[in-house]
Amino acid sequence: MTAAPHDTSESVLPSPLLLVEDELLMQVRLRTILLKLGYGDQEISVVGSLAQARAILTEQPFAMTMIDIGLPDGSGIDLIHELHARDPALPILVVSAWSTEQVIVQALQAGATGYVLKERDDVEIAASVRSALRGGAPIDPFVARHILGLVRAMEVRANDQSAPPLSPRETEILGLVAKGLTNREIATLLFLSPLTVACHIRNIYKKLAVSSRTQAVFEARTHGLLP
Template identity: 35%
Template sequence: MSEEEARPPRVLICDDHPLFRSGLKAALEGAGAAVVAEAETGAEALDAVARQRPDAVVMDLSLPDASGIDVTRRLTERHPGLPVLMLTMSDDDGSLLAALQAGARGYLVKGAGADEVLHAVRTVAAGGAVFGPDTAARLTEVFRHGLRHDAEQLFPSLTAREVEILELISRGLDNRHIARHLVLSEKTVRNHVSHVFDKLQVTSRAEAVARARDAGLGGEGPGDGEVPGDGH
């Protein structure tokens, strides 16, 4: 074993639950890792990575100021090659694909044992990729059918109508134009948009668009000469 392989991996944990961070830190350090920093928000994670230069980042999907997927995208853009391991409660196909598109090298569902998480951290830090058994099987199935095939499968928590609205959001339409396009009231569209945001754990249209386009939706721009808007 080389000196680099023998050295404990230096890890940054980004999660907004203090008790979970504390428990994960204790488990990782007890299993041979070195937790060099903790972050509660995406902004803190970006700053801490710049200061500490960890070997790997363990990232939650839902953060107070941004989605973990958006933070992962920014981290991998700023620090090419930085391994990010998603460790989250969300196990839907849309989140998995979006994480991969953002540059994550691994995806585990919370509940994995400390040894499994440490193995995943070591693997991604060494340039590999790690997925839980169920996640790997779903990933194979999704890619076999293509990213754009059956959007409801990519976002199983969304109804068919919500997927339709998400695609229109990703094309740049505001609520008024979505309402006109679907022959719905603006209030109904606002309610649908709020449900989409809640289910995808995003807080802005920009994040929703990023999730949708990562899954292959939209990308054509506003249709029928309509002007995009940014109202929630």
């Protein structure tokens, strides 16, 4: 582990980090952003295909991954599925040019914890990475609009179904999760212990039949439990 610089909110950055990106210029750009956030060059592994990613994953585990969707030998969504199945708590940030509703939803359902578009400037991408490092679920504004459109389209069907019975406290905590707060930050804000917050989040996962923070927020909004 390497100590983070003063511009990060965490004292320790999760490492090593795997970057799956086939475009050379984007590899250089993202590596530069990560170095500025406090990563050491030796803590960042860069590969350009699914095959290379799978090969390096057999050699060592990673504490965080950044994945493009369009890769030379397939879709990054397949890799997200595999990584999430191995470790549901692994932060997986998608950095991609793909912005179609189908791809976005598939990536989030596969287990991605965040989704940012390559067209964003370095400051915006750095902010998304920093949020993911802190346990948040950063969603590009353009992506968020797609998701909200999908939710609205599903509202009629959702209203015909019984909403999962979240308690007021669970709804309150999930609302803070949706804002990108970590368990520790939620505990401090609500004057609860981190263990109690973790217990509430486990109950939320169970009630919504999900396995990640991003999926929980998506399902809650689908059922009208969150704005």
